[in-house]
Amino acid sequence: MYEFELVKPSTLQDAVAALKGEDAQALGGGQTLLPTMKARLAMTETLVALSGIDxxxxxxxxxxxxxxxxxxxxxxxxxxxxxxxxxxxxxxxxxxxxxxxxxxxxxxxxxxxxxxxxxxxxxxxxxxxxxxxxxxxxxxxxxxxxxxxxxxxxxxxxxxxxxPVPERAAYEKFIQPASRFPLVAAFVAKFSDGVRVAITGASSDGVFRWTEAEKALASDWSENAVRSLAAPDAGGMISDLHGDGAYRAHLVGVMTARAVKAAG
Incomplete structure (x- = not known):
């Protein structure tokens, strides 16, 4: 770790003012930022801690x-x-x-x-x-x-x-054991006016909505409605030593179906 200045404001107004300083970065819980700084992937000169703002x-x-x-x-x-x-x-x-x-x-x-x-x-x-x-x-x-x-x-x-609180919802994730991050995870939510399905851990563009699953579940809220769908395009999926794009694309369907089952 390198030297940096730590500012600990007690009000939101003071935090906003501190962040206007040169090369200032907000610090929440630090679970991502601090390891990044230790690895020198980030070189922030001033950290503005938000933990003291009630x-x-x-x-x-x-x-x-x-x-x-x-x-x-x-x-x-x-x-x-x-x-x-x-x-x-x-x-x-x-x-x-x-x-x-x-x-x-x-x-x-x-x-x-x-x-x-x-x-x-x-x-x-x-x-x-x-x-x-x-x-x-x-x-x-x-x-x-x-x-x-x-x-x-x-x-x-x-x-x-x-x-907003949906009528039914559930989150299911396939855990990467070392990091505890999801290799792929699905959050499904059924509202009175439709269904929303969000996927994380799979795409190189980050979190996304699986609209095909949303349409299928809107007319048939069941695991089978998801299992009958083709897997999303693997081309944009993350591919690494834990699993290639095709594997992650397959897991999108598996975890979504599990979430629907868990939601009831």
């Missing part, structure tokens, strides 16, 4: 019935706080990494990083969530823009995520 932590329900989760809320807190109100999201949070990661990592940090194998992007996209920042609100469909790329502007902070 106003971006916590879970509540708004007037529209959406589950509103502060961007600084940890995975462990989401697991506990959404167990009754949104069990599928709680299940997703409870299987991220290990207990140490869940105690430090935050939902805002995960979404802002948009790792192509992260869990939360699938939950947010399938739920049609709204990502709230210090400046604006962004629909999940507009927020994720490719591998490690989002709609966030420089210095913009994820302050809250608003999740």
């Amino acid at each position: 106003e971006i932590r916590g879970i509540c329900t708004d007037d529209d019935g959406r589950i509103c989760i502060g961007g600084g809320t940890t995975h462990a807190e989401v697991q506990k706080g959404c167990a009754d109100s949104y069990p599928a999201l709680a299940s997703l949070a409870g299987r991220i990494g290990d207990p140490a990661v869940r105690a430090r990592g935050t939902i805002g940090g995960s979404l802002a990083n948009n790792d192509p194998s992260a869990c939360y992007p699938a939950g947010a996209l399938a739920s049609n969530a709204t990502i709230v920042t210090n400046d604006r609100e962004i629909a999940a469909g507009d927020f994720f823009q490719g591998m490690f790329t989002t709609a966030l502007e420089e210095g913009e902070i994820v302050t809250e995520v608003k999740f």
